[in-house]
Amino acid sequence: MELDGAGHFDVSGNLHDDARTSYLAQFGIVVLRFENKMVWSALDGILLEISRHFKVR
Numbered sequence: 001m002e003l004d005g006a007g008h009f010d011v012s013g014n015l016h017d018d019a020r021t022s023y024l025a026q027f028g029i030v031v032l033r034f035e036n037k038m039v040w041s042a043l044d045g046i047l048l049e050i051s052r053h054f055k056v057r
Contacts, residue, residue: 001032001050003039 004017021031030053034046 001034003036004033005036 002017004013017033024031032050032053034049038046
């Protein structure tokens, strides 16, 4: 999970994020990104989205 600030919302930031996400995907790692301010305004939605990525065994 990653909380993104303003530095992630430009071309350079997007390219860096995409490269890192592709690299991590090779190992089966899923990256979930949320805008920083969403923690304060939509925490329940963020937690719900995170929980959707866990499997109950």
